[in-house]
Amino acid sequence: MNNDDVIQVSNISKHFGKNAAVQDVSFSVEKGEIFGLLGPNGAGKTTLIRMMTTLLHPDTGQILINGFDTQTQGRNARQQFSVTGQTAAIDQDLTARENLMIFARLSGLGIPAARSRATELLKAFDLVASADQTLETFSGGMRRRLDLAVSLVGKPTILFLDEPTTGLDPRTRAQMWQVIQSLVATGSTVLLTTQYLEEAAQFADRIALIDHGQMKAIGTPDELTRRVGGKRLRLQVTAAQSLKAAQVILQKTEMNPVQVSERTLTVSLDEGEVGQTAALLQQFDEAGIALSQFAIEPPSLDDVFLQMTVGKN
Ligand SMILES: Nc1ncnc2c1ncn2[C@@H]1O[C@H](COP(=O)(O)OP(=O)(O)OP(=O)(O)O)[C@@H](O)[C@H]1O
Numbered sequence: 001m002n003n004d005d006v007i008q009v010s011n012i013s014k015h016f017g018k019n020a021a022v023q024d025v026s027f028s029v030e031k032g033e034i035f036g037l038l039g040p041n042g043a044g045k046t047t048l049i050r051m052m053t054t055l056l057h058p059d060t061g062q063i064l065i066n067g068f069d070t071q072t073q074g075r076n077a078r079q080q081f082s083v084t085g086q087t088a089a090i091d092q093d094l095t096a097r098e099n100l101m102i103f104a105r106l107s108g109l110g111i112p113a114a115r116s117r118a119t120e121l122l123k124a125f126d127l128v129a130s131a132d133q134t135l136e137t138f139s140g141g142m143r144r145r146l147d148l149a150v151s152l153v154g155k156p157t158i159l160f161l162d163e164p165t166t167g168l169d170p171r172t173r174a175q176m177w178q179v180i181q182s183l184v185a186t187g188s189t190v191l192l193t194t195q196y197l198e199e200a201a202q203f204a205d206r207i208a209l210i211d212h213g214q215m216k217a218i219g220t221p222d223e224l225t226r227r228v229g230g231k232r233l234r235l236q237v238t239a240a241q242s243l244k245a246a247q248v249i250l251q252k253t254e255m256n257p258v259q260v261s262e263r264t265l266t267v268s269l270d271e272g273e274v275g276q277t278a279a280l281l282q283q284f285d286e287a288g289i290a291l292s293q294f295a296i297e298p299p300s301l302d303d304v305f306l307q308m309t310v311g312k313n
Pocket of ligand 1 (some may be wrong): 043044045048
């Protein structure tokens with residue numbers, strides 16, 4: 001831990017009855033980081049966020065937010081952050097602009113400043129055209145954008161986001177990330193959970209991988225993928241009907257299990273196997289199997305996730 005740590009989680013545990021939802025988890029988040037909490041369903045991510053945001057008391061351990069203890073200085077700790085996923089606080093009978101105005105006024109802004117902050121956020125979230133409609137007319141994605149906009153009214157220095165992009169279309173997800181990144185560029189810190197590993201690899205500075213309430217790994221996306229090590233062979237057959245034959249050839253040559261997804265086959269290569277992959281190309285050629293992709297790649301965050309977590313079952 002150092003002076004730049006804005007979130008410090010030390011030896012946190014939480015049980016629900018006999019179920020250990022979080023077990024002795026420790027990590028810290030530095031100012032200006034985008035920190036991703038990843039893990040399979042039921043891993044304990046939401047429980048951790050609820051404890052960090054003072055909604056739930058840990059059984060043991062300590063959480064400091066900007067130095068304030070969430071248990072003994074809850075009020076001060078709460079003033080340090082904003083959290084999304086509280087759409088319940090948004091009034092459905094009001095327009096997007098009116099909702100933003102209310103939150104801006106509640107955060108202490110005067111009327112002109114509140115008005116300009118509302119306009120700024122409506123623009124950032126591409127809600128200008130619908131700004132003066134009541135929320136009944138809003139799609140799910142528009143509501144989520146407004147939810148994030150509302151949580152940004154007070155320009156929070158720490159922002160907690162529980163699955164901010166789940167279920168959003170690619171354009172809306174890109175918009176969300178743009179706003180998150182521009183917030184971080186002004187010195188804010190973001191802690192988020194996401195189920196999209198690609199997103200985490202692309203945008204998070206560091207990732208903590210949680211499974212069964214335990215911390216399995218922590219580091220930059222590169223550090224985590226290096227930990228898994230090795231190389232992956234990824235190939236794509238041009239015609240779906242040659243998939244089975246390609247799988248048979250690949251499995252005969254490679255020791256590790258071949259994963260199949262649509263027209264793509266992936267297999268991890270053991271030490272020394274990389275050199276043998278050229279011979280594979282010849283076998284595919286002889287079998288008349290056309291390939292549209294053939295690549296030897298470093299592991300992805302998906303591979304890290306699959307190797308380091310077991311999930312519920
Ligand atoms: N209020 C509660 N009462 C009882 N058990 C709970 C409660 N909240 C969470 N749990 C249990 O604690 C464990 C962790 O749940 P949590 O919601 O934190 O996981 P998660 O990683 O956020 O999962 P998901 O990705 O599915 O949202 C699960 O086994 C869950 O069933």
